[in-house]
Amino acid sequence: xxxxxxxxxxxxxxxxxxxxxxxxxxxxxxxxxxxxxxxxxxxxxxxxxxxxxxxxxxxxxxxxxxxxxxxxxxxxxxxxxxxxxxxxxxxxxxxxxxxxxxxxxxxxxxxxxxxxxxxxxxxxxxxxxxxxxxxxxxxxxxxxxxxxxxxxxxxxxxxxxxxxxxxxxxxxxxxxxxxxxxxxxxxxxxxxxxxxxxxxxxxxxxxxxxxxxxxxxxxxxxxxxxxxxxxxxxxxxxxxxxxxxxxxxxxxxxxxxxxxxxxxxxxxxxxxxxxxxxxxxxxxxxxxxxxxxxxxxxxxxxxxxxxxxxxxxxxxxxxxxxxxxxxxxxxxxxxxxxxxxxxxxxxxxxxxxxxxxxxxxxxxxxxxxxxxxxxxxxxxxxxxxxxxxxxxxxxxxxxxxxxxxxxxxxxxxxxxxxxxxxxxxxxxxxxxxxxxxxxxxxxx
Amino acid sequence: xxxxxxxxxxxxxxxxxxxxxxxxxxxxxxxxxxxxxxxxxxxxxxxxxxxxxxxxxxxxxxxxxxxxxxxxxxxxxxxxxxxxxxxxxxxxxxxxxxxxxxxxxxxxxxxxxxxxxxxxxxxxxxxxxxxxxxxxxxxxxxxxxxxxxxxxxxxxxxxxxxxxxxxxxxxxxxxxxxxxxxxxxxxxxxxxxxxxxxxxxxxxxxxxxxxxxxxxxxxxxxxxxxxxxxxxxxxxxxxxxxxxxxxxxxxxxxxxxxxxxxxxxxxxxxxxxxxxxxxxxxxxxxxxxxxxxxxxxxxxxxxxxxxxxxxxxxxxxxxxxxxxxxxxxxxxxxxxxxxxxxxxxxxxxxxxxxxxxxxxxxxxxxxxxxxxxxxxxxxxxxxxxxxxxxxxxxxxxxxxxxxxxxxxxxxxxxxxxxxxxxxxxxxxxxxxxxx
Numbered sequence: 070x071x072x073x074x075x076x077x078x079x080x081x082x083x084x085x086x087x088x089x090x091x092x093x094x095x096x097x098x099x100x101x102x103x104x105x106x107x108x109x110x111x112x113x114x115x116x117x118x119x120x121x122x123x124x125x126x127x128x129x130x131x132x133x134x135x136x137x138x139x140x141x142x143x144x145x146x147x148x149x150x151x152x153x154x155x156x157x158x159x160x161x162x163x164x165x166x167x168x169x170x171x172x173x174x175x176x177x178x179x180x181x182x183x184x185x186x187x188x189x190x191x192x193x194x195x196x197x198x199x200x201x202x203x204x205x206x207x208x209x210x211x212x213x214x215x216x217x218x219x220x221x222x223x224x225x226x227x228x229x230x231x232x233x234x235x236x237x238x239x240x241x242x243x244x245x246x247x248x249x250x251x252x253x254x255x256x257x258x259x260x261x262x263x264x265x266x267x268x269x270x271x272x273x274x275x276x277x278x279x280x281x282x283x284x285x286x287x288x289x290x291x292x293x294x295x296x297x298x299x300x301x302x303x304x305x306x307x308x309x310x311x312x313x314x315x316x317x318x319x320x321x322x323x324x325x326x327x328x329x330x331x332x333x334x335x336x337x338x339x340x341x342x343x344x345x346x347x348x349x350x351x352x353x354x355x356x357x358x359x360x361x362x363x364x365x366x367x368x369x370x371x372x373x374x375x376x377x378x379x380x381x382x383x384x385x386x387x388x389x390x391x392x393x394x395x396x397x398x399x400x401x402x403x404x405x406x407x408x409x410x411x412x413x414x415x416x417x418x419x420x421x422x423x424x425x426x427x428x429x430x431x432x433x434x435x436x437x438x439x440x441x442x443x444x445x446x447x448x449x450x451x452x453x454x455x456x457x458x459x460x461x462x463x464x465x466x467x468x469x470x471x472x473x474x475x476x477x478x479x480x481x482x483x484x485x486x487x488x489x490x491x492x493x494x495x496x497x498x499x500x501x502x503x504x505x506x507x508x509x510x511x512x513x
Numbered sequence: 514x515x516x517x518x519x520x521x522x523x524x525x526x527x528x529x530x531x532x533x534x535x536x537x538x539x540x541x542x543x544x545x546x547x548x549x550x551x552x553x554x555x556x557x558x559x560x561x562x563x564x565x566x567x568x569x570x571x572x573x574x575x576x577x578x579x580x581x582x583x584x585x586x587x588x589x590x591x592x593x594x595x596x597x598x599x600x601x602x603x604x605x606x607x608x609x610x611x612x613x614x615x616x617x618x619x620x621x622x623x624x625x626x627x628x629x630x631x632x633x634x635x636x637x638x639x640x641x642x643x644x645x646x647x648x649x650x651x652x653x654x655x656x657x658x659x660x661x662x663x664x665x666x667x668x669x670x671x672x673x674x675x676x677x678x679x680x681x682x683x684x685x686x687x688x689x690x691x692x693x694x695x696x697x698x699x700x701x702x703x704x705x706x707x708x709x710x711x712x713x714x715x716x717x718x719x720x721x722x723x724x725x726x727x728x729x730x731x732x733x734x735x736x737x738x739x740x741x742x743x744x745x746x747x748x749x750x751x752x753x754x755x756x757x758x759x760x761x762x763x764x765x766x767x768x769x770x771x772x773x774x775x776x777x778x779x780x781x782x783x784x785x786x787x788x789x790x791x792x793x794x795x796x797x798x799x800x801x802x803x804x805x806x807x808x809x810x811x812x813x814x815x816x817x818x819x820x821x822x823x824x825x826x827x828x829x830x831x832x833x834x835x836x837x838x839x840x841x842x843x844x845x846x847x848x849x850x851x852x853x854x855x856x857x858x859x860x861x862x863x864x865x866x867x868x869x870x871x872x873x874x875x876x877x878x879x880x881x882x883x884x885x886x887x888x889x890x891x892x893x894x895x896x897x898x899x900x901x902x903x904x905x906x907x908x909x910x911x912x913x914x915x916x917x918x919x920x921x922x923x924x925x926x927x928x929x930x931x932x933x934x935x936x937x938x939x940x941x942x943x944x945x946x947x948x
Contacts, residue, residue, distance in 0.1 A: 089839040093762055101599025101840045103582040120561040124584040147636045149556035180602055197763040233764045242879050280908055280944045311654045313689055425875040432694040437872030437886040459884035461906045509884030509906045
C-alpha cells in the first residue's frame with residue numbers, strides 16, 4: 070500500500086482552564102487560573118504510528134490540522150512495527166451530573182472555603198498546615214478518519230490538607246484529600262482538616278513498625294492501591310504485548326485465591342470516569358480476575374488486535390500525550406467476611422491504613438506500597454498504633470495469599486503515573502486479609 | 514524550528530500593558546521542538562514530534578504576587594488579567610523588587626548547534642541502540658530515542674531580557690529475560706556525548722544477570738546505592754528539606770540544623786549551576802545563579818531561596834528558582850546538584866548493591882523514614898558482583914544514613930539535575946524473602 074494516505078488518523082484536542090489555590094500556615098500563597106490549548110494528531114502509515122503534539126491548536130484551523138496529519142504520516146515512515154487496530158464499539162456516555170458547578174463559584178469564595186479547612190487543622194501541637202485546591206475544566210474534542218467525532222465537557226476538582234505535628238524535635242505528618250467529578254467538594258469539610266491534624270499528633274506517639282513476614286489486614290484504601298499496583302498494571306495490554314507483564318500468557322489460569330475478583334470500570338461515576346476512551350472506543354466494565362481466574366487484559370485498539378483476551382476502551386492520555394493503556398476505576402469486589410472474621414483470621418499481625426502510594430515492576434512481578442499508619446493486631450484485637458509501615462512482595466505469590474475479603478468496599482480517588490503521564494483514577498476494595506505479607510519497618 | 518526571540522514583540526507588548534496594571538511584571542516564555550521514537554520490542558512503533566509553546570506572566574502590586582500561564586499567544590490578555598486577579602487574592606508579603614539586569618562573565622555549555630531534532634538522526638541512533646543489545650539472552654521490551662531543542666526567555670519591567678538555548682538527546686532501553694528486567698538510560702546536551710552502546714550493554718547485563726536471582730535472608734548489611742537509586746532518595750527527601758520555604762514553614766527536618774553537626778563530616782552537597790545538563794546563568798526569577806553550598810564540614814551551611822521566599826524571611830536569594838510552581842510560577846529547586854563524600858572502594862568489602870528502588874516516592878518526606886523494595890540488587894565483594902537478589906525490602910532513614918557514610922565511589926553519574934557517585938551506607942536493615 071502506498072503511504073501517501075494514512076490508513077487511519079485521529080485528532081484529540083483539549084482546551085480548558087486549570088485553577089489552583091495554595092494556603093500554608095494561614096497565608097494565601099497563591100490562587101489563580103491558567104489556560105491550556107493543546108492537541109495530539111496520530112496517523113497510521115504503512116507500518117506504525119506517526120504523531121504530532123501541538124500547543125495553541127485552536128489557532129491551527131482546518132489547514133493546520135490536516136498539515137499535522139500529513140506531518141504525522143511522514144513521521145510514521147521511520148516506524149518498523151506493523152500496527153493493526155481492532156474493530157471496537159464507539160459511543161459516548163453522558164457525563165454524570167454536577168451537584169455544584171465550581172465554575173460558578175468565585176475564586177475568592179473557593180479560597181475562603183479552603184481556608185476554613187486549613188484553619189481547622191491548626192490545633193495545638195501542629196506546626197505546619199497546608200491546604201491545596203485544584204480544578205481542571207475543559208472541552209475534549211475527538212475525530213477520526215473512520216467518521217467518528219465526539220465532544221464532551223470534562224470537570225474535575227479536589228483538595229488536600231496536610232498537617233505536620235511537632236514535639237521536641239520530632240515531626241510527623243498526616244494528610245487527607247478528596248477529588249471528584251461531580252462538582253465542588255470543599256464545602257463543610259473542616260472535619261477533614263481536624264482529622265489530619267489529630268492523626269499527625271497521634272503519630273508522634275506511634276512506634277516505628279517492626280518489619281518481617283506476618284499476616285496483614287489492609288483497609289479499603291490500601292487494599293485498593295494493592296489491587297491497582299499488584300494486578301492492575303500487570304493487566305495493561307501494552308505491557309503484556311511488550312512482554313513485561315508477569316501475567317502474560319496466563320489467561321484462564323488461577324492466579325489468585327478464589328475469593329478474589331478484580332474489576333476495572335471506567336463507566337462508574339467515580340474520579341477515573343471516562344465517557345469514552347482517548348481513541349474513541351466505547352468504555353465498559355472489564356473483569357480482570359473472576360474468582361481468582363485471570364479472564365481479561367485491559368486494552369487499546371492496538372493492543373487488543375495484537376494480544377486479544379480482553380476489552381478495548383482503556384486508552385487514556387494526559388493533555389497532548391499519546392493514548393496508552395491505563396486503569397480507571399479499579400477495585401476488588403466485596404467478599405463475604407465480616408471485620409471480626411478478618412481480625413480473628415489474622416490473629417497476630419498488623420492492620421495497615423491509608424496510603425502514601427505505591428509502585429510496581431510488572432515485568433519482575435514485584436510491587437511495593439506504603440501505608441500512612443497501622444495498628445498491631447494481637448489475638449484478633451486491634452492494639453497500638455505504628456507508623457512508617459509498608460508492604461512489598463511478589464505479585465503472584467501475594468495474590469494467592471489473599472485469604473479473606475470483607476463486605477465494606479470503598480473507593481478512593483487519586484492519580485496514577487505511567488509513561489510520564491498522570492491520569493485521575495479511583496482504587497477500591499473492602500478490608501482484606503493477607504497471609505505471610507512482607508511488611509517493612511525500621512525495627513527488625 | 515521556532516525560537517523565543519520570534520516572540521520578542523509579544524513579550525514587549527505584554528510588559529507594556531502590564532506596567533499600567535501592576536507595580537512590576539515578568540514574562541517567562543518557553544518554546545521547544547522534540548522528536549522521539551519509541552521502541553515496541555525491537556521495532557519502532559511510534560514516531561512523535563512535539564512543538565510546545567508556553568508563556569507565564571507574573572505581576573506584583575503592593576506585595577501581592579499573581580501568576581498565570583497560557584499555551585496560546587492570542588490569549589496573552591486573558592493570561593495577564595488572570596495573573597492580576599490572582600495577585601488580588603494572594604496575601605501580600607514583603608517584596609524588594611524584581612531583579613535588575615546584570616552581565617554574565619561565564620558561559621554555559623548546554624547547546625549543541627549540530628543537534629537537529631529530526632527523524633532520520635533519531636532513527637540512526639535507535640538502530641545503534643538495538644544493535645548493541647544483541648549479544649545476550651535478554652530481549653528488548655521497549656525504549657527509545659528523544660532529541661530536543663528549546664529556548665526560553667525571561668523579561669521584566671526592570672529591564673531584564675535574558676534568553677537561554679538548550680539542546681537535549683536521550684536514549685533508554687528496557688530489556689527482559691524471563692521475569693528479570695533491565696533498564697538503562699542516558700541524557701546529554703551534546704549529541705556526540707550520547708552513549709547508546711553503554712545504555713544497551715548495561716540494560717542487557719541487568720536483564721541477563723538478574724535472571725538467576727534468588728532470595729536473601731533478613732539481615733543487617735552495608736548497602737551501596739548506585740546513583741540511580743540514591744537520586745530517588747536525595748530528590749524526594751533531602752532536597753525538599755533544604756528548601757527555604759519548607760524550612761520557614763515548619764516542615765523541614767533540617768530547619769534547626771544549620772551550623773549544627775548532623776551529617777557525615779566528609780559529605781559535600783552543593784548546586785553548581787554552571788556545570789551540568791541543567792546549567793543556567795539565570796534562575797526562574799531572573800536572578801543570576803551562583804554556586805550554593807548546602808552541606809559541608811558535617812553541617813547544613815545554606816538553604817535554597819527564590820526571590821519571594823528570601824524577601825519574606827529576610828534572607829538573600831540564592832538563584833534557586835525553577836519553573837515548577839502552579840500557574841507557571843517560580844518555585845525553589847536546584848539546577849546542577851553535586852554530592853560527594855570521602856572516596857573509597859565502595860564495592861571492596863562485602864555489601865549489597867542496589868541499582869534502583871521501587872516505591873521511593875512513598876517515603877516520609879518530613880522525617881526521612883523510608884521503606885522500599887530493592888531493584889536489581891546484588892551482593893558485591895572484592896569489586897565483583899556476587900549473587901543477584903530477586904527481592905528484598907530495605908527500611909531506613911535518609912538523615913541517619915547521611916550522618917554515617919562509609920564512602921563514595923570515584924565515578925560520577927548525572928541523573929536529571931543531580932550528579933552523584935555510588936555511596937556506601939553502613940548497617941541497614943534488609944527484610945528478605947528467604948526465611
